[in-house]
Amino acid sequence: MRVLPLGAAAWLALNATPLAAQSAAERFPDLVAVDATPVALTHVKVIDGTGAPARTDQTVVIEGGRIAAVGPSASVRPPMGARVMDLSGHTVIPGLVGLHDHSYYTGGNGRAAQLSFSGPRLYLGSGVTTIRTTGARAPYEELNLKSEIEAGRAVGPTIFTTGPYLTGEQGSASMTRLDGPEAARRVVRYWSEEGVSWFKAYTWISRAELGAAIEEAHRHGVKVTAHLCSVGYREAVALGIDNLEHGLLANSEYDPDKRPDECPPGFRGDYAGLDVNGPEVQATFKDMIDHGVAMTSTLVVYEISVAGRPPIDERVYEVLAPEIAQEVRAIAEARRAGRGAISPEVYAKATEYERAFVKAGGLLAAGVDPTGYGAAPPGLGDQRNYELLLEAGFTAPEVVQIMSANGAKVLGIDDEVGTVEAGKVADLVVLQGDLEDLGSLRTTRIVFRHGVGWDSAKLFDSVRGIVGIR
Numbered sequence: 393m394r395v396l397p398l399g400a401a402a403w404l405a406l407n408a409t410p411l412a413a414q415s416a417a418e419r420f421p422d423l424v425a426v427d428a429t430p431v432a433l434t435h436v437k438v439i440d441g442t443g444a445p446a447r448t449d450q451t452v453v454i455e456g457g458r459i460a461a462v463g464p465s466a467s468v469r470p471p472m473g474a475r476v477m478d479l480s481g482h483t484v485i486p487g488l489v490g491l492h493d494h495s496y497y498t499g500g501n502g503r504a505a506q507l508s509f510s511g512p513r514l515y516l517g518s519g520v521t522t523i524r525t526t527g528a529r530a531p532y533e534e535l536n537l538k539s540e541i542e543a544g545r546a547v548g549p550t551i552f553t554t555g556p557y558l559t560g561e562q563g564s565a566s567m568t569r570l571d572g573p574e575a576a577r578r579v580v581r582y583w584s585e586e587g588v589s590w591f592k593a594y595t596w597i598s599r600a601e602l603g604a605a606i607e608e609a610h611r612h613g614v615k616v617t618a619h620l621c622s623v624g625y626r627e628a629v630a631l632g633i634d635n636l637e638h639g640l641l642a643n644s645e646y647d648p649d650k651r652p653d654e655c656p657p658g659f660r661g662d663y664a665g666l667d668v669n670g671p672e673v674q675a676t677f678k679d680m681i682d683h684g685v686a687m688t689s690t691l692v693v694y695e696i697s698v699a700g701r702p703p704i705d706e707r708v709y710e711v712l713a714p715e716i717a718q719e720v721r722a723i724a725e726a727r728r729a730g731r732g733a734i735s736p737e738v739y740a741k742a743t744e745y746e747r748a749f750v751k752a753g754g755l756l757a758a759g760v761d762p763t764g765y766g767a768a769p770p771g772l773g774d775q776r777n778y779e780l781l782l783e784a785g786f787t788a789p790e791v792v793q794i795m796s797a798n799g800a801k802v803l804g805i806d807d808e809v810g811t812v813e814a815g816k817v818a819d820l821v822v823l824q825g826d827l828e829d830l831g832s833l834r835t836t837r838i839v840f841r842h843g844v845g846w847d848s849a850k851l852f853d854s855v856r857g858i859v860g861i862r
């Protein structure tokens with residue numbers, strides 16, 4: 393045995409490690425399904441996130457938190473000492489990258505709550521291994537949550553935090569109501585230095601404020617996305633924005649009542665008659681594509697308000713606090729019956745717009761947006777997006793790519809996560825059944841993040857009845 397010379401400080405550090413650096417898997421053994429290395433997942437179907445067709449009878453080897461190998465089970469042998477899991481009849485996809493995945497939730501009649509406990513567990517249990525919060529009500533809470541998860545003291549996905557919403561004087565109470573470009577610079581500078589990764593501009597920002605915010609953010613290596621209304625998509629692209637949220641229904645530039653720096657009165661994106669192949673829309677797409685600006689699809693938060701849609705996933709009501717579940721159910725039923733709803737034609741047009749954007753060469757990613765009246769909570773809403781993107785006309789490999797690799801590209805982490813490829817971080821979702829037959833992520837069983845496999849059902853159980861409260 394070779395004895396390494398160690399200084400006293402190094403010796404102390406080594407001996408302190410087990411306590412100080414206790415991993416989430418050690419701290420939360422009840423929630424973990426697989427905490428071994430190496431691990432071989434054998435005889436699985438793989439949809440790898442690159443957009444390539446599914447491959448059957450594959451073996452995925454995980455070692456030291458990374459994907460060590462992936463290929464046909466006949467040729468990829470589990471390494472010596474590996475825990476071998478025969479997962480015949482299961483599908484493996486990359487961990488999802490949720491681009492509109494808030495750390496807070498709004499629901500029922502005007503409720504709002506930070507979900508620092510239940511939100512991260514719902515995301516992870518649903519297969520979402522990375523989130524960008526895309527608008528923070530409590531940025532310090534997000535920054536601290538991110539550190540807690542990274543230190544293994546809390547359970548959840550990798551987090552890209554966001555600063556407070558940047559909007560104009562008509563913004564809601566939790567937002568930064570800017571009164572000019574200097575305010576935009578000041579707020580962006582402060583939060584960039586505090587460590588946020590992104591900002592989100594909101595519906596009442598002016599062009600001058602948005603331009604100033606983008607310039608200041610980029611100076612700090614921070615990016616900007618937006619849920620717009622007062623500024624059109626093409627104007628935002630010209631100002632240097634990095635990403636645009638919600639697709640068609642947040643783009644006011646096709647509204648005949650649009651005035652500069654103003655959101656058209658009562659704007660709802662009622663574009664049922666719009667030609668997505670016409671010159672106006674194609675000009676938007678060309679601008680976005682030429683400037684590398686991605687679009688974030690959030691179909692589920694629209695669907696919950698569309699008349700005539702199928703009932704909400706019952707699991708939503710099971711995880712919500714009972715009182716909130718009751719309110720949400722009542723609103724969902726009223727909307728589906730047509731009261732205060734989005735028309736099916738407008739919703740269909742929004743899906744057509746996203747398909748046309750991809751056809752034109754645009755980068756489409758996705759996220760849940762757990763806001764509005766609250767029927768699309770963290771994670772479960774991301775899973776519903778999978779079904780809605782399929783319904784919108786994308787193939788299963790395309791939807792997986794939109795929800796994983798494309799999100800990773802937007803965040804600039806596609807060298808590390810987003811696909812099932814050797815060398816990448818082992819962020820993976822294991823589903824029971826053949827995903828292409830199922831058309832749904834609802835049978836998610838194990839979610840690997842950094843090589844640790846979390847038990848999806850146990851994560852859901854750990855938040856049952858408290859979502860919407862904590």
Ligand SMILES: [Zn+2]
Nearest residue numbers: 526527761763
């Ligand atoms: Zn949002």
